[in-house]
Amino acid sequence: MKKIVYLIVLSLSLLNAKAFNAPMQIYMNELSAEAKAQNPNFTGFDATRGEKLFVSKHTGKKGSEMSCTSCHTNNLKNSGQNVNTNKPITALAPSANPTRLTDVAEVQKWLRRNFNDVFVREGTALEKGDVLTYIINQ
Amino acid sequence: MKKIFLMTALGLTFAFAGNVAPVNNALYQKECASCHFGYQPALLSKTSWEKVMGNLSDHFGTDASLGKAEHDQILAYLVSNAGSGKIAANNNSMRITESPKFIKEHREVPARLITQKEVGSLSNCSACHILADQGNYSERAIKIPNYGRWE
Numbered sequence: 001m002k003k004i005v006y007l008i009v010l011s012l013s014l015l016n017a018k019a020f021n022a023p024m025q026i027y028m029n030e031l032s033a034e035a036k037a038q039n040p041n042f043t044g045f046d047a048t049r050g051e052k053l054f055v056s057k058h059t060g061k062k063g064s065e066m067s068c069t070s071c072h073t074n075n076l077k078n079s080g081q082n083v084n085t086n087k088p089i090t091a092l093a094p095s096a097n098p099t100r101l102t103d104v105a106e107v108q109k110w111l112r113r114n115f116n117d118v119f120v121r122e123g124t125a126l127e128k129g130d131v132l133t134y135i136i137n138q
Numbered sequence: 139m140k141k142i143f144l145m146t147a148l149g150l151t152f153a154f155a156g157n158v159a160p161v162n163n164a165l166y167q168k169e170c171a172s173c174h175f176g177y178q179p180a181l182l183s184k185t186s187w188e189k190v191m192g193n194l195s196d197h198f199g200t201d202a203s204l205g206k207a208e209h210d211q212i213l214a215y216l217v218s219n220a221g222s223g224k225i226a227a228n229n230n231s232m233r234i235t236e237s238p239k240f241i242k243e244h245r246e247v248p249a250r251l252i253t254q255k256e257v258g259s260l261s262n263c264s265a266c267h268i269l270a271d272q273g274n275y276s277e278r279a280i281k282i283p284n285y286g287r288w289e
Binding site for chain 2: 061062082084085086087105109112113114116117
């Protein structure tokens with residue numbers, strides 16, 4: 001009986017693997033409204049655009065070439081490494097690391113920091129929404 | 139009585155033999171040690187920590203900015219546990235590696251052992267100090283990658 005319950009919970013969580021939790025969905029809706037306000041033609045976030053952004057190379061805050069992949073690697077199911085300190089970074093893909101994209105404050109903090117480090121500016125609502133859509137689908 | 143005296147002496151010896159109080163603040167551990175080794179507060183002076191915390195949006199070239207509540211709590215923790223021992227003496231810079239005591243202790247380490255990929259830089263304490271997390275920097279607890287014990 002216990003096994004069946006576990007199986008149901010497991011399959012439910014697998015079904016929901018690509019969905020944001022409630023607080024994150026509220027945040028995504030806010031980003032969506034902001035993107036729409038900035039561009040009336042906005043129709044929704046796009047994982048492909050998010051991926052392009054994620055792998056794009058820029059002269060980062062330190063003056064050297066940077067990309068999100070510099071620390072997170074090209075495969076988000078794998079762990080990465082902080083390019084400045086060599087400290088390991090746990091996998092970004094929610095399928096490999098279920099704690100990812102669950103805490104809105106953490107997500108906002110890292111988007112702020114990492115956009116500044118790689119793009120030397122804040123991300124727009126469209127960029128943030130696209131990148132988060134890309135990550136949650138990994 | 140003799141025992142207490144001995145223990146005190148032993149304690150003092152440790153205080154000067156590379157031991158500092160381990161990190162005991164969960165917020166500091168979470169926010170700071172997610173990117174780099176969790177340097178113990180005693181490794182820098184109060185002035186140094188105030189400087190570090192004063193410009194987190196440009197933290198050694200990266201954005202490490204925090205919300206105000208987190209910033210204030212971490213600053214309070216660092217300042218109230220800041221170093222007063224030899225390791226923090228004569229260093230009000232933001233870098234532990236600029237402490238005269240630190241420089242003296244590391245002067246004999248060959249550059250190739252520091253730049254190798256397993257270490258990267260002198261700021262990666264735990265690469266060689268195997269008990270660095272516990273605040274133990276004693277010579278007996280050093281093992282340099284691709285070299286071995288340092289005694």
